[in-house]
Amino acid sequence: MNEIRSAPALDDAVLLVDGDIVSRHAIAGYLRHCGYRVVEAFDTNEAMKALGYPSLVIDVIVCDVGAGGDMSGFELACWVRRHRPGIEVRLAASPQGAARTAAGLCEVGPHLHRPYEPQSVADEIRSLRAARDRA
Numbered sequence: 001m002n003e004i005r006s007a008p009a010l011d012d013a014v015l016l017v018d019g020d021i022v023s024r025h026a027i028a029g030y031l032r033h034c035g036y037r038v039v040e041a042f043d044t045n046e047a048m049k050a051l052g053y054p055s056l057v058i059d060v061i062v063c064d065v066g067a068g069g070d071m072s073g074f075e076l077a078c079w080v081r082r083h084r085p086g087i088e089v090r091l092a093a094s095p096q097g098a099a100r101t102a103a104g105l106c107e108v109g110p111h112l113h114r115p116y117e118p119q120s121v122a123d124e125i126r127s128l129r130a131a132r133d134r135a
Helices: 021-033 044-051 073-083 095-100 102-108 118-134
Strands: 013-017 037-041 060-064 088-093 111-113
Touching (some): 044 073, 060 073
């Protein structure tokens, strides 16, 4: 794993949706170390449940395109864009997965390439916050 670049507590909340428990825990731990609040979801059903809690504010969703559940990660991203437009979404996909959904990715924004390093996820979230702060 890359050297951890420490950051001040950012207080942004990240919903991390990934069925791979090892990958999810590694990324969640790294993001927590960087100062983010992290909510973990195994699949899109758990993600939708988390999004339904009125007291839970989510700023960014990082979701595997192939996440299990009643909808795919791509469908979750589309739902969030329509119903919760204040939440930034970053999909994670293998190059093959990204190719299969390339047309739709334009609707939901940039994506992360799998396998990804925790540092790349933190860097992407940091850049989202910087863009939001500039706006």
